[in-house]
Amino acid sequence: MNVVTRGFAGRRGPSNPRIPPGQYLETDFPVLSAGPTPGVRTEEWRLDVVDTDGTRRSLSWADLGALPHEDLTTDIHCVTKWSKLDTTWRGVPLEAVLDGDGAVATHVLVHSYGGYTTNLPLEDVTGGRAWVATHYGGKPLTPEHGGPARLLVPHLYFWKSAKWVRGLELLTEDHLGFWEQLGYHALGDPWREQRYVGD
Amino acid sequence: MTTTAPAPVPMPWRLARVEDGWLETRTARTVVLDVPGWPGHDAGQHVDLRLTAADGYTATRTYSVASAPEAGRLVLTVQLVGGGEVSPWVVEEARAGDELEVRGPIGGWFRWSAEMLQPVLLVSGGSGIVPLMAMLRERSRTGTTTPFHLVHSARTPDHVFYTNELHALAVSSPGLRVDRLYTRGGLPDDARTPGRLRPEDLPAVDAFDAPPLVYCCGPSGFVETATRILLDKGHDSGAVRTERFGPSS
Ligand SMILES: Cc1cc2nc3c(=O)[nH]c(=O)nc-3n(C[C@H](O)[C@H](O)[C@H](O)COP(=O)(O)OP(=O)(O)OC[C@H]3O[C@@H](n4cnc5c(N)ncnc54)[C@H](O)[C@@H]3O)c2cc1C
Numbered sequence: 001m002n003v004v005t006r007g008f009a010g011r012r013g014p015s016n017p018r019i020p021p022g023q024y025l026e027t028d029f030p031v032l033s034a035g036p037t038p039g040v041r042t043e044e045w046r047l048d049v050v051d052t053d054g055t056r057r058s059l060s061w062a063d064l065g066a067l068p069h070e071d072l073t074t075d076i077h078c079v080t081k082w083s084k085l086d087t088t089w090r091g092v093p094l095e096a097v098l099d100g101d102g103a104v105a106t107h108v109l110v111h112s113y114g115g116y117t118t119n120l121p122l123e124d125v126t127g128g129r130a131w132v133a134t135h136y137g138g139k140p141l142t143p144e145h146g147g148p149a150r151l152l153v154p155h156l157y158f159w160k161s162a163k164w165v166r167g168l169e170l171l172t173e174d175h176l177g178f179w180e181q182l183g184y185h186a187l188g189d190p191w192r193e194q195r196y197v198g199d
Numbered sequence: 200m201t202t203t204a205p206a207p208v209p210m211p212w213r214l215a216r217v218e219d220g221w222l223e224t225r226t227a228r229t230v231v232l233d234v235p236g237w238p239g240h241d242a243g244q245h246v247d248l249r250l251t252a253a254d255g256y257t258a259t260r261t262y263s264v265a266s267a268p269e270a271g272r273l274v275l276t277v278q279l280v281g282g283g284e285v286s287p288w289v290v291e292e293a294r295a296g297d298e299l300e301v302r303g304p305i306g307g308w309f310r311w312s313a314e315m316l317q318p319v320l321l322v323s324g325g326s327g328i329v330p331l332m333a334m335l336r337e338r339s340r341t342g343t344t345t346p347f348h349l350v351h352s353a354r355t356p357d358h359v360f361y362t363n364e365l366h367a368l369a370v371s372s373p374g375l376r377v378d379r380l381y382t383r384g385g386l387p388d389d390a391r392t393p394g395r396l397r398p399e400d401l402p403a404v405d406a407f408d409a410p411p412l413v414y415c416c417g418p419s420g421f422v423e424t425a426t427r428i429l430l431d432k433g434h435d436s437g438a439v440r441t442e443r444f445g446p447s448s
Contacts, residue, residue, distance in 0.1 A: 036426035198208045
């Protein structure tokens with residue numbers, strides 16, 4: 001479409017190849033969530049891993065803490081248009097959490113405290129592309145930002161980085177999660193601008 | 200042979216023309232957009248709004264729809280954010296005939312329609328009233344008498360959007376209660392001393408005949424405070440739907 005908005009010049013800095021299409025650079029850290037922030041104490045926190053054959057393991061906070069952690073610096077992109085560069089995180093690579101589970105799985109449905117879910121292809125959360133993050137900016141993750149632990153999948157729109165993570169359900173087919181059933185894209189690649197269903 | 204569902208098609212960008220506009224406060228403007236082909240929406244949903252400069256540069260932001268569902272027409276209200284890219288254009292520059300684009304409707308959770316029969320509690324801070332106003336307007340348009348209670352927090356009476364309409368709705372709609380509270384300065388005969396949202400400002404779950412559906416919208420800090428109070432006052436977290444505007448600070 002050939003629309004020009006009269007009187008609009010835009011506020012442009014030097015164009016930044018790290019900002020995906022339709023996004024703008026944000027320095028704050030806005031919050032997106034569908035309901036109240038659940039208060040989950042680490043003493044009661046659990047992360048359940050359910051494999052395709054129904055076998056279930058349940059990790060406690062101490063179990064998670066005992067797994068190898070990584071520190072990483074990455075860019076994040078929210079579907080509401082902001083991108084934030086060079087955010088620093090500490091977390092456990094998802095492969096270490098899965099520990100061999102999901103051998104025949106193709107997808108994972110991530111469950112959160114508060115009842116929300118989001119779906120991801122397994123290949124997008126393995127190979128060093130996803131973490132269970134416990135620290136942001138050198139400090140324990142605050143509840144507002146998903147603490148005590150959230151998924152971190154920085155190469156996809158940030159709603160895929162499920163806050164308050166409590167379960168990983170391994171699947172042999174894709175099941176749409178909470179946001180995805182409500183019109184958001186099943187995969188959510190910011191570089192292909194996959195915001196909403198059909199993008 | 201099994202049939203497969205057709206691949207979903209992307210929502211199109213639609214041409215929108217500014218039809219009218221007025222200031223709600225000194226720093227917020229309502230704009231009426233004429234959008235040919237707009238299918239309508241549900242109260243509470245939002246749109247993506249895209250502005251294009253003469254050289255093709257674009258900027259996109261998200262805005263809640265303030266109007267009740269209607270084909271071909273949308274009303275937005277935008278609060279000026281100093282140093283912002285899109286809101287200053289809407290508040291200070293937009294005039295009738297200007298062209299831009301919108302895409303939507305977006306948001307499947309934070310929405311209300313008249314078939315939803317349980318009582319409704321609306322809680323807003325500042326420009327967070329916008330999607331809740333769409334719900335109030337839809338309630339009025341459909342003539343339903345579902346109990347609604349709006350608690351709206353603004354800095355001062357001068358910062359309240361839709362003042363006249365809220366007053367008219369409150370006195371003319373059975374089952375609707377409107378409470379305003381001010382954080383910086385109120386009216387001379389206000390019983391409440393100005394200040395940020397306090398527990399006594401929000402009704403407990405048992406103040407309603409049946410547990411209400413709660414819609415809470417505003418800056419992130421406001422939503423955090425309000426939802427914490429709501430849970431303390433017995434509202435079920437599954438009944439509280441939130442929408443957050445703007446940064447966390
Ligand atoms: C679902 C949704 C619905 C929304 N609905 C509305 C609506 O109905 N009306 C409305 O006015 N806005 C609404 N917003 C906010 C809107 O999308 C923009 O964020 C806002 O207009 C600022 O855009 P901008 O381009 O002017 O500023 P930007 O260029 O995006 O921001 C400039 C700077 O201002 C800061 N900033 C951004 N927003 C705020 C704020 N609210 N308060 C203080 N500082 C801020 C940013 O951190 C940034 O550093 C909504 C947001 C979401 C996610």
